Amino acid sequence: MSDPTTAPLPDDPTAPIPAPGSGRTEAPAPGAEQPEAEPGADAAQPEAAPAEPAAEEEPEPFSDGPPPLPEPMLVLDGALPPAAAAAPEVDHGTCTSCGGGFDEEGWCTQCGERRPDPRHHVTSAPSASVAGVCDRGRRHRDNEDAMALWADDGQPGRAVLVVCDGVSSAPRSAEASLAAAEAALEQLRGSGDPEQRHDRAARAAADAVAAVAGESHRDAPSCTYVSAVVEDDRASVASIGDSRAYWLPDDGEPQRLTSDDSMAEEQVRAGIPRAEAEAGPLAHTITRWLGPDSPDHRPGTTVHDVAAPGWLLLASDGLWNYASDPADLAAVVRSVGSRVGHSPAPLAQGLVDWANEQGGADNITVALARCGDARQDGTHG
Amino acid sequence: MAEFTSTVHQNEFLPDGGTDVHAIVSVTCSGAGEVVAWGGSGGTGGAGYPGGSGGDAGEVIIVDVSGSMDVQGVQAAAYAASAALDEIVDGVWFAIVAGNHEAALCYPTGTSAAMARMSAQTRLEAKRSLQRLAPGGGTAMGRWLLAAGQLFATVPSLSKRHAILLTDGANQHETPQELSWALDQVRGRFQVDCRGLGAAWQVAEVRRIAETLLGSVDLIRTWDGLSEDFAALMASSMGKGVSDAQLRVWAPQGAEVLFVKQVSPTLEDLSGRRVEVNALTGGYDTGAWGDETRDYHVAVRLAPKAVGQEQLASRVQLVVGGEVRTQGLVKAAWSSDDVLTAQISPEVAHYTGQTELASAIQEGLRAKAMGDDVTATSRLGRAVQLARETGDDGATSRLSRVVDIDDAATGRVRLRRHVDKLDEMELDTASTKTTRVRPS
Numbered sequence A: 001m002s003d004p005t006t007a008p009l010p011d012d013p014t015a016p017i018p019a020p021g022s023g024r025t026e027a028p029a030p031g032a033e034q035p036e037a038e039p040g041a042d043a044a045q046p047e048a049a050p051a052e053p054a055a056e057e058e059p060e061p062f063s064d065g066p067p068p069l070p071e072p073m074l075v076l077d078g079a080l081p082p083a084a085a086a087a088p089e090v091d092h093g094t095c096t097s098c099g100g101g102f103d104e105e106g107w108c109t110q111c112g113e114r115r116p117d118p119r120h121h122v123t124s125a126p127s128a129s130v131a132g133v134c135d136r137g138r139r140h141r142d143n144e145d146a147m148a149l150w151a152d153d154g155q156p157g158r159a160v161l162v163v164c165d166g167v168s169s170a171p172r173s174a175e176a177s178l179a180a181a182e183a184a185l186e187q188l189r190g191s192g193d194p195e196q197r198h199d200r201a202a203r204a205a206a207d208a209v210a211a212v213a214g215e216s217h218r219d220a221p222s223c224t225y226v227s228a229v230v231e232d233d234r235a236s237v238a239s240i241g242d243s244r245a246y247w248l249p250d251d252g253e254p255q256r257l258t259s260d261d262s263m264a265e266e267q268v269r270a271g272i273p274r275a276e277a278e279a280g281p282l283a284h285t286i287t288r289w290l291g292p293d294s295p296d297h298r299p300g301t302t303v304h305d306v307a308a309p310g311w312l313l314l315a316s317d318g319l320w321n322y323a324s325d326p327a328d329l330a331a332v333v334r335s336v337g338s339r340v341g342h343s344p345a346p347l348a349q350g351l352v353d354w355a356n357e358q359g360g361a362d363n364i365t366v367a368l369a370r371c372g373d374a375r376q377d378g379t380h381g
Numbered sequence B: 001m002a003e004f005t006s007t008v009h010q011n012e013f014l015p016d017g018g019t020d021v022h023a024i025v026s027v028t029c030s031g032a033g034e035v036v037a038w039g040g041s042g043g044t045g046g047a048g049y050p051g052g053s054g055g056d057a058g059e060v061i062i063v064d065v066s067g068s069m070d071v072q073g074v075q076a077a078a079y080a081a082s083a084a085l086d087e088i089v090d091g092v093w094f095a096i097v098a099g100n101h102e103a104a105l106c107y108p109t110g111t112s113a114a115m116a117r118m119s120a121q122t123r124l125e126a127k128r129s130l131q132r133l134a135p136g137g138g139t140a141m142g143r144w145l146l147a148a149g150q151l152f153a154t155v156p157s158l159s160k161r162h163a164i165l166l167t168d169g170a171n172q173h174e175t176p177q178e179l180s181w182a183l184d185q186v187r188g189r190f191q192v193d194c195r196g197l198g199a200a201w202q203v204a205e206v207r208r209i210a211e212t213l214l215g216s217v218d219l220i221r222t223w224d225g226l227s228e229d230f231a232a233l234m235a236s237s238m239g240k241g242v243s244d245a246q247l248r249v250w251a252p253q254g255a256e257v258l259f260v261k262q263v264s265p266t267l268e269d270l271s272g273r274r275v276e277v278n279a280l281t282g283g284y285d286t287g288a289w290g291d292e293t294r295d296y297h298v299a300v301r302l303a304p305k306a307v308g309q310e311q312l313a314s315r316v317q318l319v320v321g322g323e324v325r326t327q328g329l330v331k332a333a334w335s336s337d338d339v340l341t342a343q344i345s346p347e348v349a350h351y352t353g354q355t356e357l358a359s360a361i362q363e364g365l366r367a368k369a370m371g372d373d374v375t376a377t378s379r380l381g382r383a384v385q386l387a388r389e390t391g392d393d394g395a396t397s398r399l400s401r402v403v404d405i406d407d408a409a410t411g412r413v414r415l416r417r418h419v420d421k422l423d424e425m426e427l428d429t430a431s432t433k434t435t436r437v438r439p440s
Helices: A033-041 A045-056 A173-188 A194-213 A263-269 A274-279 A326-340 A344-357 B067-087 B120-132 B141-152 B176-186 B203-212 B223-238 B346-369 B373-389 B393-400 B421-430
Strands: A121-127 A130-135 A145-151 A158-165 A225-231 A234-240 A244-249 A300-305 A310-315 A364-371 B003-010 B020-030 B056-064 B093-099 B103-107 B158-167 B191-197 B217-220 B245-250 B256-264 B275-278 B281-285 B292-301 B310-320 B323-334 B403-407 B412-415
Touching (some): A121 A344, A130 A145, A130 A344, A145 A364, A158 A194, A158 A364, A194 A234, A225 A244, A225 A310, A244 A326, B003 B310, B003 B323, B020 B310, B020 B346, B067 B158, B067 B223, B103 B120, B141 B203, B176 B203, B191 B203, B217 B223, B346 B373, B346 B393, B346 B421, B393 B403, B393 B421
Parallel strands (some): B056 B093, B158 B191, B191 B217
Antiparallel strands (some): A121 A130, A158 A225, A310 A364, B003 B020, B020 B292, B093 B103, B275 B281, B310 B323, B403 B412
16 A cells, blocks of 8 residues: 555655654664664563573472372363353332333332332231331331331230331431331340330340441431330330320320420420420420430330220321320220221221321321230220 | 443432422443553454453544645644654554545555554554645535545444544535535544634534534644644543443433433533434433543433322433443432422532533624624623633633623623634633532
């Protein structure tokens, strides 16, 4: 392609900058070219030179006896592994809205819908007399409430209920609240003095929250805590924060068994009417909680007589926000019960539905234990 | 192997009834590798990309030799082309086109369209052949581009095709329609970085070429800077080891992609480049990647959902050779909490401002050229205001050479009586170069 007469370029002052290496085609002056060309042309040379005297100093062959017999070499049979199968399409579930498939992160590949989180709605009914429902509500993206219930139809008259409400301003609070509830339940199911069990349970719950928090003490996850241990005619109740326990007898005066650790409660103690305090801007600012940055983990505990037929109810503020006064809440329970019946599971669900109808502004948890009935059937009416 | 990562900046919270989701998706490439010399690419004996999709690289240098370039200009261009040749790695296919109202093959010398492989020998021959360049004739850039396309087509093994185009004048010997037709012919066949020398070329015209062919456009004030710029352009192209890359944007059924823009390092509306990948996904060619970060602004309109609901608004992926290398998820969540929904992502706000800044500059200069001083003053005033708000000091300084700034905060300016044409052109060409978000 190129003009052969100009190919080996003579030095020409008007030519554009010659490329490096342009002198290579010129005949090398013998001797003079040698030291320049060698280092680049043969990089192995410098290493080879010192190797020669070293070779002479090598030990004589067989000076240490005969060499070891060579290991017989492995004969390759040429068997090939099966061709790597194409990564199978993982089924991440089917979208109920459009029938498309979810991707691995839980988003529908067709309509973009998020795969429902099982945590968004949890029902538990360990026995015929104990049940609970934990629901995301209408306004929150995640459910940071958690509950843990224990009861055994073989041991009527005994039950353990725990409800925790994760503080949504801190990350991983959903994880923390569930870990706390489950850790507390484990302690409360044991035997011994209920008050000591409550202390152990609150400590275990706090430890569980700290474990979720890990190293991060800034923005550490945290949650509230309310628990009840029912043993025959007595219920012992413990709480930290503003999740509550109520005793709602079929006949007689309904009562709140816990006192909130909240700004609202402090205002009430200072003389501000309850309704006004609970509607105030700081009503939901809690003063005690479970978490690595909390001041202490000792719960306030009370023991209450639950011999009369009635409901022991534990709830997060997602429910009691809409019926704080015990009499109001008892009225709601009666009204819902008249519609859905008086089994704990449908009643808990009915109360959650009722709170959602009121706006569902927060996560809603309702845990119920039926007390004081003939223990054999465990149901009422 | 090149590695891609992505980050999504957005406020996913929409108010009740809200439909439009905006996000800045930052895509970073690292380990793109470089063009590797002869034999380094494993068997082919050519130049390839360890980090990319393999195959050979091709470079075409297009030099304007129209009469206006004059002897001095052509000499400077030849000198610059020579500097670019020094940057081309051995083994890369290359050719030099001399352009006026026609396109002539300066190198390789011969009787048919061909490219040569770079070696010490061919580099030297190419430099010698540059001495054949002489000024004369007009300007028809469409023909130059068609010629480059013809040359690239002679080497089927090329996986990366890149050209540098130097011009000093307006495209006088072609109608805009002819240029458009030529651009349509070569679209997608290669990338072109364009450089305009002096004050006689048309920014809008050359920008159209660069935008269509996924390249940059810049002003070179005088011959002095040409050589360095060409060498830098070529070196940068040699560093872009990932070719055949595509941005993909998925939006859910029933949603509408409002736009897809590259917003950093330069502003380019990609919306018109969309090719359908499937019913829900559009593909946008990005050209070759080196080790760099590019930011994309994606806007999607969704059918609103109830408060408390959420959904995926878009998947934004970078695909190389058909393989997804990184993915960013753009989300939407409807909320009744005004504190959440009222926030605007700082990145979205910044690039929205930079986009408006670019169009204010371009519209202002266009109005000024047409003698519409009222519009020019108002648009350039708005530009001054936006440059201040987005902290774009470079733009403020370039604007201050075209307008007298009375009050940057309110955008009160006066058009300067005597403006250096080059300052105006620099303001125009630099309008699409964006600044990144300053860490707050």
